[in-house]
Amino acid sequence: MKKLLIPFSLIFATVWLAGCQKDLERTNINPNEPTAVQPDYLLSNGIKANVDTYWGSDATMETSLLYIQYWAKIQYPDPDRYIPATTNIQTVWNNFYAQGIADFTKLAELGDTLHNPNYKAVGIIMRSWIFQVLTDLYGDIPYTQAGNIDKYLTPVYDSQRVVYRGLLAELKNAANTISPSDNPILGDSLLAGNMNGWKKFANGLRSRIALRLADRDPATAKAVFAELAAEGNFFLTASDREVKLNYLTSPNQNPVGRNRETRNDYRISKTVVDKLKALNDPRLSIYAALPADTNAYIGVTNGLSADSASRLGFSKTSDVGAAFTATQAPAFVFTYAEQLFILAEAAQRNLISGNAADLYAQAIRASFKQYGITGTQVDTYLAQPAVAYDANNYKKSIGEQKWLALFSEGLEAFAEWRRLDYPQLKPAYTGALQGKMPLRLTYPSSEQALNGANYKAAVARQGADLLTTKVWFDMY
Structure with missing residues (x-):
């Protein structure tokens, strides 16, 4: 057998190149660019990016704000006729999953690594909020296998019932994990590091989801409010900062303001x-x-x-x-007025003790105060027969007033209109859905191409992948 003779020069060159590579790696390390993710940067960027998506063109201006008839189109009216662009639907899905779910899953993991339970809780709360928005919009969605692309490249779709129940458990655990007196967090542009505010936000989301379940699963809804009562009904109050992002000047301006810089459709x-x-x-x-x-x-x-x-x-x-x-107009995510409307409906449904009419009036007052309106104007408004609370048709009273109050939260208003069926809106004048209105967003085409088997299973369970197909919570 012949021996393979390797020239010494080749051996020397190989060793020399390996050494050079190591030297280059050391030389090219940027001392000003950390290799480890900083939780404060991850949190501030995650909040800004996802609130931008929530209030941006794809999820609101070209879709939900038109469907709920807060806004209308005066140019390029196809979206207002229920003909959404495929890019709008794709962008909402991509941004919330790739930016939102991924970033806040990482933040929760960093909370464990850094032994800071507050970062972990905030990551879970923000991720839960995004999942709630996604399932409200699309119906069945990837949830239990989402956020772990290394393990689940094609995640299964969970039923909306499973998603809501999972979120309730996650939010409860996150609220109980929060430690207001220690482990401070940085980078919090939503609640300025106030951990009691984060706990109240988590509880507000729990109460919101409980009402999503109330028609389909009243026993679970009642159990959620019982748990919240046992924990002291720790909700937003009139003196609390509402959950909102205060935008700044360019490049950190409100996405609606940014849109108005170049066009006005x-x-x-x-x-x-x-x-x-x-x-x-x-x-x-x-x-x-x-x-x-x-x-x-x-x-x-x-x-x-x-x-x-x-x-x-x-x-x-x-x-x-x-x-x-305006460029610096704030983006609201959860308000005191919404919390009071939730409690008013919960009282009417006997999910909590309390006077529904009183809570309803307080909710209207809180909505007015959100825009600086107080005093006799509010008294006069509440005294009108058309505004007076009607316990025999509470869905109309709460539905119409909540619709007016949620003008700054188009996505939440779209969900509540479908759930309460008030106000009774008429379809778009030249709508493309044969006299019907949109009740969800369709799944993006990428899911059909890249996650086809799970997409088909979701459609078979939920119904045709159309704008007019009801999601699970939309019972009536």
């Missing part, structure tokens, strides 16, 4: 303007802007054809108010 919907006018609601001057050519608030009918919408004119119709379109 939108106006306030005629539906909400008419309702505010009918109730003499002082929020009209906040929700809507006066047109340049007239001294009256004029909304636009949803779903007009392109030529009909364009003939209305930008200067003769009302844009959405500056409280929502």
